[in-house]
Amino acid sequence: MPFLKIVNVSKVFTVGKGAAVNALHRINLDVREGEFVTLVGRSGCGKSTLLRIVAGLVSASAGHVEIGGSTVDRPRRDVGLMLQKPALLPWRTTLENVMLPLEIMGKKGRKYRDRAHELLETAGLSGFEGSYPRELSGGMQQRVSLCRSLIHDPAVLLMDEPFAALDALTREDLSNELQRISARHNKTVIFVTHSIEEAVLLADRVVVMSPRPGEVKRIIPIGVPRPRTLRKSEQTEALAQASSELRDLLFERADVAEAAA
């Protein structure tokens, strides 16, 4: 029994004077509880749109999404969202930013504050609770954003290229961090990315999407136990193989087009 079900989801955008764009076409995906799924694809394949439909921010033109047996029709409180930009409120300190979801859900009290402090400590942000976003580096801001998406202990974590704007070193740091957290708290994660290596490193299954219309092209299971790192050579080989398979898939169409020309 899958925990998160995407059933026949299609999305049609109307652009300009009635021109319709098929952003997503009949997407079906079942995600187990605690599973880590990455969505990979070229720009315009609708992966971000799909994530927003799962988040309840965008409505599907057809089909539906179920989480824990109930249909998603609006943003839910058992879901945490993390975007490419940290999206921190500039007038709030680190701690206040992390507490925002709880505040909106009307949850107050000491135990929540303690939880926030604990999360910030795990993310290596102790000592920065009172700092404002402008005083933090990009990587630290994104860590705060990660803490915020976890503070209300959501069962599902939706991430839209959360590390795309970060440098390679910070990105590796945060990938490790995310793997630890998702494994420890048994989060179900859907993670959108452009990066093949990132997709392979993080995922139980990589969902490859193709554009126009946005469709699921292939689902590749990654058989290496998580958490993973690029430091273990026996993992590195298996991951490299998966990466290369994925690369072939993603560049297939371009190669065919080139060959035809």
Added chain:
Amino acid sequence: MNGVVNGRRPEAKSQDSSASGNAGLQDELRSAEGNTRLETAVPGEPPTQQPLGPDPAIAIGRIPLFERRLVVASLPLIATALFVLLWWVVKQAYGWNDVILPSPGRVLGSLAKNSQLLTKHGLVTLQETVLGYGLAILIAVPLGVIIGYSWVVDKALSPILMGLNAVPKVAVAPLLIIWMGFGLEPKIAMVVLLSFFPIILGAASGIKATPDDLAEMMRSLDPSAAQMFLKLRLRAALPQIFVGLQVAIALAVIGAVIGEFAGATKGLGYLITVSGGTADTALAFAALVILSVISIALYYIILGVERLLVPWADHRP
């Protein structure tokens, strides 16, 4: 990873302690340093390049930055001195007499001699300005917020507001006197008329300009409409609201004087009219100086309130 972040922490703290150590200099430098942070804290910066530590580049930059702030502070004084000099030179060169153009010295003399008179009338104008400006804020901020929120209201009201704003306010002054008499009311009304438009514009554009990423993040938390407004949109609009308030405060003083020109028995506008009639040009200039001082003082008060309420915005030195 923790190692990297922890490695930075003591440095960040040591900077805090130095801040309490020499608070004066630190205050001078704070905004300048804030700018440096803004530049360096872009996404994509590795944590090893954080701006939090006592970075040698910043330490070397301190003295020039401090000097730059001194220059910034003295620029208006230098410009004023040059202006007064030019005034004096022109008067001497053309041989104009004191009725046409009083010398800077005479204006200073008049300021000293008529200090009581100027204070009395200055307070009247100040009162009209502050009351009218306050009323304009009470009307224009909520109206601007509603316009920013609802395109229906925006489309419906914008033509009326544009039309109102296009009316030359001087032409309305006699009407206000007919409707409201010679008391404070028509002057306050004139202040409102002049200052409310930029405040509406600031509030409306501020509310419309909620950053998309923040709005999306907020929506994903399923907030109530009130939470969305109070926790995000109003706060995010504050910098633009203050831009409107800053433009409006200078207009508010002008409004009070226009109101007094149209018919008054007190106020600096009245004093200027009267001194014109008695050919006491030095007194008229003295009144103008007081008007400028009021205008500048109110402007800086608004600026101070902004820094208090919007400390996160980028304040230039």
